[in-house]
Amino acid sequence: MTEMTLVQAVNRGLFEAxxxxxxxLVLGEDVGVDGGVFRATDGLINAYGAERVIDTPLxxxxxVGTAIGMALYGLKPVAEIQFLDFIYPAFDQIVSELAxxxxxxxxxxxxxxxxxAPYGGGIKGGVYHSQSTEAYFCHTAGLKVVIPSxxxxxxxxxxxxxxDEDPVxxxxxxxxxxxxxxxxxDGDHRVPFGQARTVREGEHVSIxxxxxxxxxxxxxxxxxxxxxxxxEIIDLRTLVPLDEAAAIASVEKxxxxxxxxxxxxxxxxxxxxxxxxxxKAFYSLKSPVLRVxxxxxxxxxxxxxxxxxxxxxxxxxxxxxxxxx
Amino acid sequence: MAKTARPASEAGPRPGHxxxxxxxxxxxxxxxxxxxxxxxxxxxxRQGRIGFYVPASGQEAAQIGCAAALTxxxxxxxxxxxxxxxxxxxxxxxxxxDQFLGTSADRLKGRQMPNHYGYxxxxxxxxxxxxxxxxxHAVGAAMAMQRRRAPQVSATFxxxxxxxxxxxxxxxxxxxxxxxxxxxxxxxxxxxxSLPRERQTRSATLAQKxxxxxxxxxxxxxxxxxAVFDAVATARERAVAGEGPTLIEAQVYRFGPHSTSDxxxxxRSDADLAEWKRRDPILRLREELQNSGTLTETGESELQxxxxxxxxxxxxxxxxxxxxxxxxxxxxxxxxxxxRLEEERAEFERLVREGVIRP
Ligand SMILES: Cc1ncc(C[n+]2csc(CCOP(=O)(O)OP(=O)(O)O)c2C)c(N)n1
Ligand SMILES: [Mg+2]
Numbered sequence: 215m216t217e218m219t220l221v222q223a224v225n226r227g228l229f230e231a232x233x234x235x236x237x238x239l240v241l242g243e244d245v246g247v248d249g250g251v252f253r254a255t256d257g258l259i260n261a262y263g264a265e266r267v268i269d270t271p272l273x274x275x276x277x278v279g280t281a282i283g284m285a286l287y288g289l290k291p292v293a294e295i296q297f298l299d300f301i302y303p304a305f306d307q308i309v310s311e312l313a314x315x316x317x318x319x320x321x322x323x324x325x326x327x328x329x330x331a332p333y334g335g336g337i338k339g340g341v342y343h344s345q346s347t348e349a350y351f352c353h354t355a356g357l358k359v360v361i362p363s364x365x366x367x368x369x370x371x372x373x374x375x376x377x378d379e380d381p382v383x384x385x386x387x388x389x390x391x392x393x394x395x396x397x398x399x400d401g402d403h404r405v406p407f408g409q410a411r412t413v414r415e416g417e418h419v420s421i422x423x424x425x426x427x428x429x430x431x432x433x434x435x436x437x438x439x440x441x442x443x444x445x446e447i448i449d450l451r452t453l454v455p456l457d458e459a460a461a462i463a464s465v466e467k468x469x470x471x472x473x474x475x476x477x478x479x480x481x482x483x484x485x486x487x488x489x490x491x492x493x494k495a496f497y498s499l500k501s502p503v504l505r506v507x508x509x510x511x512x513x514x515x516x517x518x519x520x521x522x523x524x525x526x527x528x529x530x531x532x533x534x535x536x537x538x539x
Numbered sequence: 540m541a542k543t544a545r546p547a548s549e550a551g552p553r554p555g556h557x558x559x560x561x562x563x564x565x566x567x568x569x570x571x572x573x574x575x576x577x578x579x580x581x582x583x584x585r586q587g588r589i590g591f592y593v594p595a596s597g598q599e600a601a602q603i604g605c606a607a608a609l610t611x612x613x614x615x616x617x618x619x620x621x622x623x624x625x626x627x628x629x630x631x632x633x634x635x636x637d638q639f640l641g642t643s644a645d646r647l648k649g650r651q652m653p654n655h656y657g658y659x660x661x662x663x664x665x666x667x668x669x670x671x672x673x674x675x676h677a678v679g680a681a682m683a684m685q686r687r688r689a690p691q692v693s694a695t696f697x698x699x700x701x702x703x704x705x706x707x708x709x710x711x712x713x714x715x716x717x718x719x720x721x722x723x724x725x726x727x728x729x730x731x732x733s734l735p736r737e738r739q740t741r742s743a744t745l746a747q748k749x750x751x752x753x754x755x756x757x758x759x760x761x762x763x764x765x766a767v768f769d770a771v772a773t774a775r776e777r778a779v780a781g782e783g784p785t786l787i788e789a790q791v792y793r794f795g796p797h798s799t800s801d802x803x804x805x806x807r808s809d810a811d812l813a814e815w816k817r818r819d820p821i822l823r824l825r826e827e828l829q830n831s832g833t834l835t836e837t838g839e840s841e842l843q844x845x846x847x848x849x850x851x852x853x854x855x856x857x858x859x860x861x862x863x864x865x866x867x868x869x870x871x872x873x874x875x876x877x878x879r880l881e882e883e884r885a886e887f888e889r890l891v892r893e894g895v896i897r898p
Contacts, residue, residue: 247806248733271739272670272700272731300669303705338590340652342668480879509883511872515590516641516649520865520887520898530895 216398221391223365223398224254224330227372228292230402232262235290238376241268242277242294251296252332252391278304281327282312290376291327298333298385299342305350312381313356328375328382333361334426334476335508335522336389340515346425346477346508351383352453352486358382358407359454363428365396367451370405378407387426394429410457412464416446419532420464422487423474424450431474433525438532445532453483461487462495469500470535476522479507500539504531552769556608560833566607566764567824567834568842570599573622574821575846576632577795580639580653583854584799589639593654595622597762597794600820601726602696603627604767605789608775609694609722614662614684616677616695619654620726621666624696628661632850636857648871649863671697671704674723678710681719681784692778694722694771700731702745711786715752718783722774723749725786726761728793733806749786761789762820791820865891865898 218226231238239262240255246269249256259267270277274295281291295301301308308329315325335344352359358380362368368386375382387394413428414435423431428449435445446464450456465471471491473484484505491503506523514521551557558566577594584592595602602623606615617624625635634646638656641649647656647665657665664676677695684691701707702725714721725745729736742748749756755777759766767789774785792815796803828834834842869876869884876884890896 243731244733246733249805251732251800269734269738271703271734273703273705275705276703302669338652340655340668341650342655343652479883509868509887510879511868512650514649514868515651516645516863517865517868517898520868520896524896526895527890530890530893 216400217395218365218398219392220362220365220368220386220394221252221254223368224372224386225256226398227369228255228258229261230369231292231373231376232258232266234402237288238290238292239266239268239284240292240294241270241281243270243272243296245269245294250294252388254330254332254386255294274301274304275307278307278312278327278329281329282307282315282325285325285327286315286323292376293327293329295329295331297339297343298331298347299345301329301331308351308357309354313354316380317356324379325381326379328372328384330372330384330386332388332391333385334387334389335513335518336426338515338518340518341512344513344518346475348383348385348453349477349482352483356381357454358452359385360407360452361385361387361425362451363387363390363423363425363449364394365398366403367405367411367449369398370403371407371451373402374404374407377404385425389426390429405451407452408455408457409451410460411449411451412460413447413449414445416444416468418444418468418536419470419472420446420448420461420468421472421474421528421532422448422450422461424453425476427474427476427523430523430525431528434528434532437525437529443532443536456487456490458490458494461490465491465495466498469498470539471499471503472506472528472531472535473503474506474523474528476508478510479505480510482507501535502538504535506531552765553773556769556772558765558768560828560831562607563764563824564828564833566603567821567828569603569623569626570821570824571842572632572846573599573603573626575843575850576622576635579850579854581795581799588858589653591653591799592639593619593798594795595620597815597820598726598728598791599623600764600824601761601767601789601791604764605694605724605771605787608768608771609692612662612691613775614664614677614680614691614693616664616673616680616693617657617666618670618673618697618701619666619668620698621696622654625656625658625661625663628658628663630656630658630661630663632853633857634658636853637860640857640860641863642857642860643863644860645863648867650871671701671706673697674701674704674706674710675713678714678717678719678721681714681721682717684720685717690779692720692722692775694724696724696726698731699725699727699729699736699739699745700734701725702748703739711749711752711784714784715754718754718781720778720781721784722771722778723784723786724771725788726791727788728791730793730797730807732797732801735807744788746786746788754784754786756786756788758788758790761791762818762823764820764824794819
């Protein structure tokens with residue numbers, strides 16, 4: 215075990231994967247000599263050379279499209295998109311090609327590409343360095359969508375992603391890249407997909423979160439505890455595949471649910487989770503499911519603290535669902 | 540084939556494109572102002588007084604030489620590194636400071652990061668961060684100008700890195716097909732963050748890419764304001780005469796970091812920078828103005844004093860401006876607030892009343 219930050223854990227995960235398998239390679243803008251604008255790929259080029267750590271021209275279409283070609287041929291590319299906000303030139307490659315290669319070839323052409331992208335607000339990044347658009351990808355059948363919130367999960371889920379058989383969108387909460395710290399197992403470390411993590415057990419309300427919202431949910435739970443409200447926090451970790459059983463079991467226990475994400479509310483991931491709870495845990499619910507989310511506006515610069523969910527907003531929503539049922 | 544515009548010092552500009560000493564002095568003032576703003580804003584960012592900054596140092600002659608060769612009716616589609624354009628078009632430093640700080644006077648209502656601005660009355664279209672996307676917009680605007688038979692052109696500004704983007708190729712292709720009155724002004728500052736120009740494309744020049752799309756591409760020394768002005772004035776004449784687009788590659792060097800989030804020491808040597816700094820566009824023009832007797836030693840020091848004073852006074856005033864009203868967040872997503880946005884705005888106001896949100 216070694217204590218490290220979340221971004222260091224991503225880095226360690228990449229080192230480990232490249233050590234394990236010579237077919238693993240990394241490509242993206244500024245990932246080589248510069249070590250990535252957030253330093254997630256720092257040192258890889260010195261260890262593994264420019265053939266396996268590829269600084270690409272400024273073209274997301276090129277990055278993802280060529281990664282798909284490499285994967286078809288048998289390599290295991292890990293593509294970095296510098297910010298999730300800049301993934302859209304590659305959207306066609308992701309939704310039309312990457313997500314559908316296996317299906318449209320009747321299983322002949324699996325297409326195992328991992329796409330890493332820092333996402334989310336809280337770094338004063340304004341409209342284009344802050345967005346949290348995981349829902350687009352969750353909505354596209356054929357893509358797995360993973361969002362870690364701790365260093366250990368970042369490494370463990372990344373290694374699972376790289377050894378998976380399917381395309382994986384791996385979104386990293388850049389706001390907590392350096393503030394989330396913790397012990398991370400050395401060497402190989404895998405965290406399975408489709409298993410939520412219970413951050414804290416509780417009796418009165420289930421708070422569902424992922425990524426940078428998890429530490430805020432913990433903060434809210436601590437404040438609620440001072441007033442005798444016991445909140446259970448579930449870190450979803452993988453949105454696709456989703457651990458529905460864990461979500462349902464938690465609500466069967468607490469009878470109340472708050473879903474937190476920084477993405478806009480309308481058609482966000484919270485809508486899906488709320489629908490699942492309405493379909494499969496309806497008779498356990500004592501009050502309506504509430505969502506604490508970004509607003510249905512583009513992401514603002516000066517007012518990002520207004521836009522983003524806060525511990526206080528999560529706490530207020532939890533008090534409401536407890537009061538009402 | 541891409542042609543290298545003759546260095547102005549050798550052959551001189553084409554007839555009608557000569558710049559008078561008065562004009563050059565006016566250009567020099569804006570260039571010096573831009574450089575001083577960059578220096579101050581970098582230090583404001585280090586002190587935490589603004590959140591972020593993108594310096595344009597080294598690119599002043601390219602930007603101001605280009606802007607000066609256009610008319611105020613021409614539409615500009617900039618990226619985020621175009622301080623010189625904004626200043627030449629008459630955007631005041633106060634307006635920019637309000638944007639950098641996101642004050643209540645910010646015309647963009649605090650929506651965007653510093654440097655990502657635009658002002659409709661200046662025909663300076665608002666910038667975004669995604670690389671290259673403005674290029675197709677400029678071509679579309681030029682198609683609209685054609686349709687209206689307007690004697691205008693559109694000019695779009697982008698970097699060497701942007702030549703790898705989808706929109707560069709789509710925009711160049713459309714412009715060639717429809718022979719649009721568009722000037723593609725590429726500031727090749729040799730770097731796209733850490734990627735050097737020679738790793739961006741195997742092409743010998745960026746300008747030569749125009750050949751494949753069926754229109755001229757020219758390389759100019761972007762530190763030579765005469766060469767830039769001449770190339771842009773020529774491209775503009777072609778455009779308004781219905782002869783179609785031009786790609787201009789202005790070769791410059793990014794003196795500073797990519798942005799305040801970047802550390803160029805990780806990927807480039809000081810030696811290259813020092814080499815290019817010998818061709819600092821501001822020093823070049825200053826020397827010329829001094830040699831022609833247009834700018835005296837006292838004139839220069841008075842100018843620098845006036846610039847320093849204006850910058851300090853403007854920063855102090857802008858920092859004293861009230862912050863933006865948070866309820867404005869719910870405006871401008873649509874022309875009218877939808878019922879859903881009304882609901883979210885009401886929720887926000889309730890949370891403020893209850894003390895949950897302290898904006
Ligand atoms: C589509 C897209 N991908 C990546 C980025 C991140 N990024 C911002 S600036 C930049 C380099 C741009 O280089 P260049 O086009 O040469 O312009 P310069 O910054 O040198 O003026 C990159 C990769 C982005 N803004 N947009
Ligand atoms: Mg550049």
